[in-house]
Amino acid sequence: MEKERETLQAWKERVGQELDRVVAFWLEHSHDQEHGGFFTCLGRDGQVYDDLKYVWLQGRQVWMYCHLYRRLERFRRPELLDAARAGGEFLLHSARVAPPAKKCAFVLTRDGRPVKVQRTIFSECFYTMAMNELWRVTGEARYQSEAVEMMDQIIHWVREDPSGLGRPQLPGAPATESMAVPMMLLNLVDQLGEEDEELAGKYAELGDWCAQRVLQHVQRDGQAVLEHVSEDGEELSGCLGRHQNPGHALEAGWFLLRHTHRRGDPVLRAHIIDKFLLLPFRSGWDPEHGGLFSFQDADGLCPTQLEWAMKLWWPHSEAMIAFLMGYSDGGDPTLLHVFYQVAEYTFRQFRDPEYGEWFGYLNREGKVALTIKGGPFKGCFHVPRCLAMCEEMLSALLSRPALAPARPVPDPARRGAE
Amino acid sequence: MEKERETLQAWKERVGQELDRVVAFWLEHSHDQEHGGFFTCLGRDGQVYDDLKYVWLQGRQVWMYCHLYRRLERFRRPELLDAARAGGEFLLHSARVAPPAKKCAFVLTRDGRPVKVQRTIFSECFYTMAMNELWRVTGEARYQSEAVEMMDQIIHWVREDPSGLGRPQLPGAPATESMAVPMMLLNLVDQLGEEDEELAGKYAELGDWCAQRVLQHVQRDGQAVLEHVSEDGEELSGCLGRHQNPGHALEAGWFLLRHTHRRGDPVLRAHIIDKFLLLPFRSGWDPEHGGLFSFQDADGLCPTQLEWAMKLWWPHSEAMIAFLMGYSDGGDPTLLHVFYQVAEYTFRQFRDPEYGEWFGYLNREGKVALTIKGGPFKGCFHVPRCLAMCEEMLSALLSRPALAPARPVPDPARRGAE
Numbered sequence: 001m002e003k004e005r006e007t008l009q010a011w012k013e014r015v016g017q018e019l020d021r022v023v024a025f026w027l028e029h030s031h032d033q034e035h036g037g038f039f040t041c042l043g044r045d046g047q048v049y050d051d052l053k054y055v056w057l058q059g060r061q062v063w064m065y066c067h068l069y070r071r072l073e074r075f076r077r078p079e080l081l082d083a084a085r086a087g088g089e090f091l092l093h094s095a096r097v098a099p100p101a102k103k104c105a106f107v108l109t110r111d112g113r114p115v116k117v118q119r120t121i122f123s124e125c126f127y128t129m130a131m132n133e134l135w136r137v138t139g140e141a142r143y144q145s146e147a148v149e150m151m152d153q154i155i156h157w158v159r160e161d162p163s164g165l166g167r168p169q170l171p172g173a174p175a176t177e178s179m180a181v182p183m184m185l186l187n188l189v190d191q192l193g194e195e196d197e198e199l200a201g202k203y204a205e206l207g208d209w210c211a212q213r214v215l216q217h218v219q220r221d222g223q224a225v226l227e228h229v230s231e232d233g234e235e236l237s238g239c240l241g242r243h244q245n246p247g248h249a250l251e252a253g254w255f256l257l258r259h260t261h262r263r264g265d266p267v268l269r270a271h272i273i274d275k276f277l278l279l280p281f282r283s284g285w286d287p288e289h290g291g292l293f294s295f296q297d298a299d300g301l302c303p304t305q306l307e308w309a310m311k312l313w314w315p316h317s318e319a320m321i322a323f324l325m326g327y328s329d330g331g332d333p334t335l336l337h338v339f340y341q342v343a344e345y346t347f348r349q350f351r352d353p354e355y356g357e358w359f360g361y362l363n364r365e366g367k368v369a370l371t372i373k374g375g376p377f378k379g380c381f382h383v384p385r386c387l388a389m390c391e392e393m394l395s396a397l398l399s400r401p402a403l404a405p406a407r408p409v410p411d412p413a414r415r416g417a418e
Numbered sequence: 419m420e421k422e423r424e425t426l427q428a429w430k431e432r433v434g435q436e437l438d439r440v441v442a443f444w445l446e447h448s449h450d451q452e453h454g455g456f457f458t459c460l461g462r463d464g465q466v467y468d469d470l471k472y473v474w475l476q477g478r479q480v481w482m483y484c485h486l487y488r489r490l491e492r493f494r495r496p497e498l499l500d501a502a503r504a505g506g507e508f509l510l511h512s513a514r515v516a517p518p519a520k521k522c523a524f525v526l527t528r529d530g531r532p533v534k535v536q537r538t539i540f541s542e543c544f545y546t547m548a549m550n551e552l553w554r555v556t557g558e559a560r561y562q563s564e565a566v567e568m569m570d571q572i573i574h575w576v577r578e579d580p581s582g583l584g585r586p587q588l589p590g591a592p593a594t595e596s597m598a599v600p601m602m603l604l605n606l607v608d609q610l611g612e613e614d615e616e617l618a619g620k621y622a623e624l625g626d627w628c629a630q631r632v633l634q635h636v637q638r639d640g641q642a643v644l645e646h647v648s649e650d651g652e653e654l655s656g657c658l659g660r661h662q663n664p665g666h667a668l669e670a671g672w673f674l675l676r677h678t679h680r681r682g683d684p685v686l687r688a689h690i691i692d693k694f695l696l697l698p699f700r701s702g703w704d705p706e707h708g709g710l711f712s713f714q715d716a717d718g719l720c721p722t723q724l725e726w727a728m729k730l731w732w733p734h735s736e737a738m739i740a741f742l743m744g745y746s747d748g749g750d751p752t753l754l755h756v757f758y759q760v761a762e763y764t765f766r767q768f769r770d771p772e773y774g775e776w777f778g779y780l781n782r783e784g785k786v787a788l789t790i791k792g793g794p795f796k797g798c799f800h801v802p803r804c805l806a807m808c809e810e811m812l813s814a815l816l817s818r819p820a821l822a823p824a825r826p827v828p829d830p831a832r833r834g835a836e
Contacts (some may be wrong), residue, residue, distance in 0.1 A: 041657070042721070050656040097588070105588075113590030122603070170515070170523075172531030212475050238468040239459070301467050304793045306779055307724040361724055363781060375722045 004336075005398065011016040011343065012394035018351065019387035023068065025356035025373065026061070029080060034084035035111050042381040044371040045355045051110040055095050057379030058108075059126030060089040060293040064380050066133035066386060081137060088134045088143065095127055102153040103164065109378070119167045121154050128154065131190055136194075148199070151188060155206065158185060175231040176240070182213035183252045190258055211259050214252050218275045224298045225249040225280055242298040246284025247315020250292075253277045254322040257329060267339045269330070277322050281338060284315075289365050290345045292316060313378065316346040317386035324393045343390075358383050423816065429761065430812035436769070437680050437805035441486065441493065443774035443791065444798040446481070449501050453529050455508035456501075458797040462789040463773045469528040476526075477544030480505040484551035486806060499555060506552045506561065513545055520571040521582065521609045525794070528576050537585045539572050546572065547609055558766055566617070569606060573624065576603060593649040594658070600631035601670045631678050632670050636693045642697055642716045643667040660716040664702025665733020668710075671695045672740040675747060687748070695740050697741030699756060702733075707783050708763050710734060727782040731796065734764040735804035742811045761808075776801050 030038045032053075040057040041050035066086035068075035094112030095104040104123035105114035128150045135144035157165055158181060189207040193200030216233035219226045227243045228236055234240050253276030260269045284292045285332030291311035295303045302308075323339035326332070349366045350358040352373070360378040361370035372378070447464030448456045450471075453575030456474040459468035483502035486493035513522040519684050522541035523532035549565035552558070575583055576599060611618030634651035637644045643800040645661045646654055671694030678687045702710045709729035713721045720726075741757035744750070766785045768776040770791070778796040779788040790796070 039686065043719060049715075050722075052656060059538040105590075109590040112589045115590040117586065117588070130500075168535065170532045170535065172523075172525075172533040238470060297467075301461060302789045304788070304790065306728060308725060309787060355789060366786075369782075370722070370724065371720045372722065 003403070008394055008398055009302075012391060012398060014347065015387050015390045015394060018347070019384060019391060021356045021385050022358070023075065023080075023380075023388060026384075030061070030374070030380060031083050031086075032090075032110065035090060037090035037112075037403045038083075038087055038380070040374040041376070042357075042374040044352065044373060046373065048356075049372070052115065052376075053090075053108045053110060053112070054376050054379070055091070055104050055106055055108065055123040056126045056377075057374075057381070058087055058095070059123070059128075059130040060379055060381035061093065062130035063126070063133045064384050066130075066137045068384065070133070070137050071392070072388060073205075073229070079130070084134060085138070088130055091127055091130060092146065095123065098137075100387075101164075102150055103166075105196070113207075116164075119289070121157055121165070121181065122184065124150055124154050125188060128188055128312065132191055147192065151192060151203075154185065154188070158182075159209075162262050174236060176228045176236060177213065177216070177231055177233075179214060179217045179225075179227050179229075179248060179252060182210040183248070183255055186210035186214065186259060187253050190255070195347065207259055208263075211256060214256060215271075217249075217252075220298065222275060223279075224283075225252075225275060226298060239304055242296055243303070243317075244280075244283070244296040245294070246280040246292050246296065247294070247312065247318050249276050249280035249284075250315065250322045251318040253280075254318070254325050257322070261329060263379050273330070273332070273335070277326050277335070281319065281323075281342075286311075286364065289368060291349065291362070291364075292319060292342075307361075310361040311364065311366060311368060313346075313350050313358050313360045314382040316342060317382040320346060320386050321389050324390055328393050328397055333417055402406065419820070422740060425758070426812055426816055429758075430809060430816060432765065433805050433808045433812060437802060437809060438492075439774045439804050440776070440805060441498075441798075444802075445501070446478070448792070448798060449504075450508075450528065453508060454504035455530075456505055456798070458792040459471055459794070460775075460790065460802060461791040462770065462777075462791060464775075464791065467790070470533065470794075471508075471526045471528060471530070472797070473509070473522050473526065473541040474544045474795075475507055475792075475799070476509055476513070477541070477546075477548040478799035479799055480509065480548035481551045482802050484548075484555045486802065488551070488555050489810070490806060502552060503556070505549060506548055508721065509545055509548060510564065513541065519582075520568055521584075531813055535584075536817050537583045539575055539583070539599065540602065542568055542572050546606055550609055551761050565610065569610060569621075572603070572606070576600075577627075581627070592654060594646045594654060595631065595634075595649055597632060597635045597643075597645050597647075597663075597666060600628040601666070601673055604628035604677060605631065608673070625677055625777050629674060632674060633689075635667075635670075638716065640693060641697075642701075643670075644716060645694060657715070660719070661721070662698075662701070662714040662716055663712070663733075664698040664710050664714065665712070665730065665736050667694050667698035667702075668740045669736040671698075672736070675740070675743050679747060682697065687716075691744050691748070691750075691753070695744050695753070696756075699741075699760075704729075704782065709767065709780070709782075709784060710737060710760075725779075728787060729767065729780040729782065730763075731768050731776050731778045731786060732800040734760060734768065735800040738764060738804050739807050744809055746811050746815055747828070 001041040025046060029042050030040060032039055037053050037058050038061045039048045040054060041048060043049050065080045069368045073338045084406055086329055090112060094108055095119055097103050097105050097114045103147055104127055106123055107115045109115060128147050131143045131147035156164040186207060189210060193203055217225050217229055219235050226235060227245045227248060228240050230236055253272055256272045256276060260272060284296060286293055292315040293308060294312050295305045295308040296308050297303050319342045320339060323335050323342060327335040327339060357373040359368045363369045441828050443464060447460050450457055455471050455476050456479045457466045457469055458472060459466060478641045480502045487498045491574055505541060508530060512526050515523050515532045515535055524536040524541055525533045527533060527570045546568045549561045551691055553562035604625060607621045607628060611621055635643050637653050644653060645663045646658050648654055671690055674690045674694060678690060702714060704711055709728060710733040712728050712730050713723045714725040715721050735773060737760045738757060741753050745753040745757060749765050767780055770777055775791040781787045815824050
């Protein structure tokens with residue numbers, strides 16, 4: 001046990017130091033002092049190679065800075081709060097394409113003019129996360145009312161009427177559910193309900209509905225998590241139906257663990273560990289070169305996505321969170337050993353000891369394929385969220401008298417709400 | 419010279435045999451006997467892994483079968499004509515989303531119901547190519563009137579009013595021109611004008627306009643071909659402005675060579691060889707592993723496209739056509755040697771001696787990354803078009819008394835029209 005404690009302690013220090021380096025990278029290179037918000041198209045050394053502002057990444061960075069400010073003492077620094085506020089104001093001012101309508105752009109010019117709009121809910125989801133965290137750190141009610149109003153709009157699009165998203169209804173397009181939608185909504189339920197009994201109550205039924213919808217993606221007698229299923233939870237035909245995204249399944253896994261922890265359902269918890277953690281890890285881990293594949297076909301056919309075998313930063317970040325949370329919550333050493341395996345690979349392959357932050361895109365063999373540190377889809381989010389959550393979980397584990405817990409231990413990300 | 423003739427003869431045989439194998443693959447695996455049209459999602463051995471029908475690829479395969487039937491004696495076989503007709507009827511019946519409006523779907527179900535619509539002109543362009551070739555081989559006027567009516571609609575979208583395409587006008591989105599648009603239109607002008615003086619005359623001004631627009635993509639004092647420029651031909655800011663696609667530049671190169679050949683402008687011809695053939699080849703050829711990069715950044719920064727360094731089948735097919743056409747038309751041995759270099763790499767890396775057709779997607783090092791032979795973007799088109807055109811050009815070269823031509827020699831793809 002002492003050996004195990006030493007290993008956990010070493011990882012806690014490694015993770016904490018890496019978090020400092022990662023945050024320093026974004027603080028140094030990403031702030032737009034003129035217009036507010038963040039540059040996320042950053043080269044290996046932090047150089048801005050494009051000044052477009054992707055709304056997902058603006059919202060995520062606001063959320064991340066507030067989250068760090070609120071939860072880790074050493075990040076309670078004015079520069080994080082000021083940048084988060086400036087990012088929030090930028091979003092308030094520019095994210096919506098045609099106010100008072102709530103639809104947000106996908107990407108904006110540096111000064112906030114819309115460039116592209118996606119016909120999905122995700123820009124709005126990250127907007128909501130940003131506003132809710134800003135309210136938590138500033139106490140300003142206007143941020144929270146923005147968050148709640150946008151949340152209600154998102155729920156309307158998802159559960160009542162998607163027509164406001166602008167997607168055409170075509171006779172050949174089956175009514176499908178992407179796992180991303182209930183997953184993201186489950187994450188928002190957790191975000192808004194933290195230490196807020198009123199909203200936790202308001203969204204409790206929604207949380208259960210989301211969990212139920214995510215669970216529908218376990219298909220083929222429990223042998224596969226499929227990214228897209230029919231509206232009534234059946235497998236779809238063709239590539240779309242067979243599409244698997246191991247990183248997404250693992251992320252859904254820890255969202256579900258967090259949800260289940262509140263519900264206190266050990267049978268469901270075991271199901272989640274089995275289907276959303278171990279299954280995607282076992283099928284998604286490259287036996288030849290290590291690392292998680294980006295996409296797979298449930299029949300073992302070749303996916304059509306060009307990057308299917310590339311190793312991306314975010315599935316590895318999500319896997320670290322999922323396995324450490326699974327271990328923290330139940331004490332199964334198998335889960336801890338998978339955490340170590342993923343974390344060793346991830347730190348070895350993705351870190352950049354020279355300039356900080358992680359590389360995002362490796363080829364199948366683990367060589368850096370793109371040297372960028374940020375881009376249209378990679379910002380200040382998955383890496384620091386992973387490191388901050390792992391640091392908190394490792395601290396909590398080390399603070400216990402014995403490492404194998406006698407009863408489930410609260411997930412640190414919900415600590416305040418227990 | 420005798421040595422050179424032997425090498426050309428050997429390539430002619432290699433190319434001709436490969437064309438036979440490639441066509442055999444599609445004849446055996448791709449025909450939908452029930453609904454007409456073609457399966458293009460084919461695994462390494464030809465197995466259908468998805469039955470969706472991508473309209474670009476339906477149109478291209480109809481065009482390809484007709485073109486082979488019409489131009490190469492050994493392909494004048496009923497099975498090609500019947501399959502092309504069935505594909506054409508499938509398109510006539512199903513491609514348009516809401517007839518009589520002309521907008522075509524991007525992808526259809528196997529039985530022809532629309533699944534997705536793109537807000538671009540390309541489905542319609544391949545529809546037009548298919549209909550025009552069908553008319554050429556069958557003589558049925560209804561195919562030609564479809565082709566001409568669709569062509570006029572496309573011209574209206576490009577030169578008069580794009581609103582029918584359904585793209586939103588957003589204040590932050592600059593008015594840009596993608597090189598694909600005038601390129602594609604130039605190709606259609608050539609297609610419709612072949613051996614058709616009336617249409618050649620009708621579209622002559624359009625052809626000049628397209629060439630002029632494509633030439634505007636040569637930027638930075640002639641040092642780069644940029645994929646996107648502003649409406650008035652200036653470089654755009656950011657990644658979009660710096661984006662380069664060597665395969666596209668090479669394809670535009672041979673479209674322009676064909677156009678210039680008709681116009682008989684040797685200065686322009688030299689410019690095209692320099693800027694659209696040699697420049698993209700020199701900057702786009704991977705000095706380390708060989709092969710053409712998919713995308714590059716004009717400042718030498720890392721592109722944000724995950725596949726930027728992958729080697730794709732179609733840029734190599736286009737490069738083979740471009741360099742052999744450039745050589746055929748002017749006799750510069752440099753161009754012939756580049757043709758050999760590209761063709762050697764291409765035959766070595768992309769061919770599949772076991773099952774036929776070429777692999778489409780290699781990693782940077784040249785290893786097969788996706789084993790599929792067809793998919794949403796790869797069908798029966800670039801490979802057989804390249805092989806058929808190269809076979810014809812090699813035959814024409816070998817039929818000359820001396821290999822270095824005293825005067826420009828007609829492009830074989832325009833042979834009948836000269």
